[in-house]
Amino acid sequence: MRYLCFLAADPAAARRLGRAVRALTPSAERGADCYLLDWRGLERLHGPAEAVARRLAVAGVHAGGAGRKATALLAARAAAAFGRPCILLLPGTEAAALAPWPLVLLAQTGDAATAEALAVLAGWGIRCWGELAALPAAELHARLGPAGLRLRALARGEGGAEALAARPPAVGRAVLRRELEPPLADGEALERLLARLLAQLARWLDRRDRLTDRLDLRLGCEHAPARCYRARFSPPLRQARAMAAQLQLALRRQPPPAAVTGLRLRARLTPPRPIQPSLFAAQESTAPAPEATAKFLSRLAARLDRRQDPALGTPRLVDSHQPGAFQLAPFQYPETPGLPPRRPPQSAVAEPPAVPRPAADQTPPPPALRAHRPPLPARVRLNPAGEPVAVATGSGPWHVIARRSGPWRSSGGWWAAADPAAALGTVPAAAPGPALASDSAAPPRRPPARETTFTADPRRIWDWEHWDVQVGTRRLRLRQDRRGGGWVCDGTYD
Amino acid sequence: MAALPTTKPQLERLLSARGWGATLLSAELAPKLAPTLTPTLTPTLANGSAPPARPHRGLTLLYPAGAGGGVTSAALRAAAQALAAPAAVAAWVDGTDALDPESAARAGLCLDRLLWLPAAGAPLAELLALTQMLLAAARFHAVVLDVLSRPVAELERWPRAAWFRLLRGLERHRRSQLWVLAPAALPAPSAVTKVAV
Numbered sequence A: 001m002r003y004l005c006f007l008a009a010d011p012a013a014a015r016r017l018g019r020a021v022r023a024l025t026p027s028a029e030r031g032a033d034c035y036l037l038d039w040r041g042l043e044r045l046h047g048p049a050e051a052v053a054r055r056l057a058v059a060g061v062h063a064g065g066a067g068r069k070a071t072a073l074l075a076a077r078a079a080a081a082f083g084r085p086c087i088l089l090l091p092g093t094e095a096a097a098l099a100p101w102p103l104v105l106l107a108q109t110g111d112a113a114t115a116e117a118l119a120v121l122a123g124w125g126i127r128c129w130g131e132l133a134a135l136p137a138a139e140l141h142a143r144l145g146p147a148g149l150r151l152r153a154l155a156r157g158e159g160g161a162e163a164l165a166a167r168p169p170a171v172g173r174a175v176l177r178r179e180l181e182p183p184l185a186d187g188e189a190l191e192r193l194l195a196r197l198l199a200q201l202a203r204w205l206d207r208r209d210r211l212t213d214r215l216d217l218r219l220g221c222e223h224a225p226a227r228c229y230r231a232r233f234s235p236p237l238r239q240a241r242a243m244a245a246q247l248q249l250a251l252r253r254q255p256p257p258a259a260v261t262g263l264r265l266r267a268r269l270t271p272p273r274p275i276q277p278s279l280f281a282a283q284e285s286t287a288p289a290p291e292a293t294a295k296f297l298s299r300l301a302a303r304l305d306r307r308q309d310p311a312l313g314t315p316r317l318v319d320s321h322q323p324g325a326f327q328l329a330p331f332q333y334p335e336t337p338g339l340p341p342r343r344p345p346q347s348a349v350a351e352p353p354a355v356p357r358p359a360a361d362q363t364p365p366p367p368a369l370r371a372h373r374p375p376l377p378a379r380v381r382l383n384p385a386g387e388p389v390a391v392a393t394g395s396g397p398w399h400v401i402a403r404r405s406g407p408w409r410s411s412g413g414w415w416a417a418a419d420p421a422a423a424l425g426t427v428p429a430a431a432p433g434p435a436l437a438s439d440s441a442a443p444p445r446r447p448p449a450r451e452t453t454f455t456a457d458p459r460r461i462w463d464w465e466h467w468d469v470q471v472g473t474r475r476l477r478l479r480q481d482r483r484g485g486g487w488v489c490d491g492t493y494d
Numbered sequence B: 001m002a003a004l005p006t007t008k009p010q011l012e013r014l015l016s017a018r019g020w021g022a023t024l025l026s027a028e029l030a031p032k033l034a035p036t037l038t039p040t041l042t043p044t045l046a047n048g049s050a051p052p053a054r055p056h057r058g059l060t061l062l063y064p065a066g067a068g069g070g071v072t073s074a075a076l077r078a079a080a081q082a083l084a085a086p087a088a089v090a091a092w093v094d095g096t097d098a099l100d101p102e103s104a105a106r107a108g109l110c111l112d113r114l115l116w117l118p119a120a121g122a123p124l125a126e127l128l129a130l131t132q133m134l135l136a137a138a139r140f141h142a143v144v145l146d147v148l149s150r151p152v153a154e155l156e157r158w159p160r161a162a163w164f165r166l167l168r169g170l171e172r173h174r175r176s177q178l179w180v181l182a183p184a185a186l187p188a189p190s191a192v193t194k195v196a197v
Helices: A011-024 A049-056 A069-082 A094-098 A103-109 A112-124 A129-133 A137-144 A146-155 A187-208 A240-253 A290-304 A420-424 A449-453 B008-017 B039-046 B071-082 B101-106 B124-137 B160-173
Strands: A003-008 A034-038 A061-066 A086-088 A172-184 A211-221 A224-237 A260-270 A314-317 A326-329 A369-382 A388-393 A403-412 A462-471 A474-481 A487-493 B059-063 B090-094 B114-118 B142-146 B177-181 B193-196
Touching (some): A003 A011, A003 A049, A011 A034, A049 A061, A049 A086, A069 A103, A069 A146, A094 A129, A103 A112, A103 A129, A112 A146, A129 A146, A137 A146, A172 A187, A187 A211, A187 A240, A187 A260, A211 A240, A224 A240, A224 A290, A240 A290, A290 B114, A290 B124, A314 B101, A314 B114, A369 A474, A388 A462, A388 A474, B059 B071, B059 B160, B071 B090, B071 B101, B071 B142, B071 B177, B090 B124, B124 B142, B124 B160
Parallel strands (some): B059 B177, B059 B193, B090 B114, B090 B142
Antiparallel strands (some): A003 A034, A172 A260, A211 A224, A211 A260, A314 A326, A369 A388, A369 A487, A403 A462, A462 A474, A474 A487
């Protein structure tokens, strides 16, 4: 028996299994939930593979053994499915042993195409591996493509090594920890230590062909609360110097309050970006180096000195009916950026650039809104029809509304409330008062700026009524919260 | 022996004849017509006449001509025009957090290629430093500095040297256009193109 595969049913068993496997050999392949051992050469050291498999397959660990990697993995999964400690397939008997196994066991070995192929096979009445193995390869390929052939090979015990989940997961984390004794009080020494750790992390990422898009640094401080720092990289990278530069910026902006007793560095992993560079692009039209981009954006964010995260980025409209909803996403240069064309020297320009003019029948585009963040509290007087006739923003004077347009009502998020009926049931009034002047409720408290910078919260319940009004020469966008009754000015059209 | 040049034009002609014309300052400052930005500017630029000819060095100050407004719309369209080039990128230094992404998208701005820096709390000097960093990067086709809703009293303290630093940043790479949105016609050097919207 050439390969042994061990499968752990729970985290405790996985830890125990990891220790046992490392004691056997340092070269075991590790999958998401399994270990695969090439037993060639280990027999003299640890005895026959069957004995080792039976010894380790206890308390949440299942073992499989076969002459091929994929078959050993499938045997381990079958052992887990059948509730048996181990299934060992001797060479030459694999096909006969696999034949009665149910087809559903193969569902754990593939992707969406495999699942689709299995559904088709089930529709054909194929129930076990033996029936699948007996199907003609050419006919199967004609109908199910490569996925069908792959399943057939697995059912015949001929599966390749690609079935193993030996690769690192697409996303995950890497954590580095250091305890410092004595505590480190020197900022420069801390930066040097960080640079060494990041170099170590970069080598680790390089070996596993992974990048990181976020680093979280937690510094334990002596007689003071721990201090956390975060650096984001867009696009993801694994260059130690670029990572160190960003963390150094953050450390210099907010130095730890006391000597550092320990640190934890956590990196969020991402798969590498596939980029197809152009053969014919000029040198200056290639993308800026990722580390340069990340450092540049980090320097900009450090200048902004905002506590929110992210401090800058690309505004993205979200798929919501909530007016004004957007998210701030990390900025990324286009994959094939082009530098701006270089303007010729001033003296070389003979004619001005062309002047774009609108077509005669072209309707003018609507004016842009200049948002007030946070919205300005407003007081509004309503007429008997419930329409605003005068408005005052903040503590300013009243202004008569010359023209109005609205209302536009929108609501949402109520489905996330514990009681959806109550979430929308407190509609106060655009209730007309007895006289022309019916002031709205007291001006709402001005919300903190942080709440309104990013307005895309899917859990937020809103029930709004918008009005566009003209006050003198200014055009305002007013909003009434129909749940609370307050009025605010969302912005000015400019 | 030829006579030595006694006037500036004679000296410039001599230097040009000997291949040193590129070192002349006047070559950099030769007049160039300012490009008209967007259709919305056309009526207010020259009341139907052609836009005035003036040196254009990539820096345009947009300010409201009357109470009607339209400065933000004009800047959005200018940025959209700059982003019309394939893979172009733009930056928006927002001194008042006033950019509305919906309006920007409606104006034709490709949001995916816009770097937005909301900086309402930042002092004016920081905004200028950010703008200089963006210009020095020379990666952005258009950079917009929006201080339209800032108090005029604060903007009156805008250091004159800052204009020259911005112009120098534009001249170094000659790749970016800078639009400054201000509530009034700020005192600025003549090299800054002022456009009332």
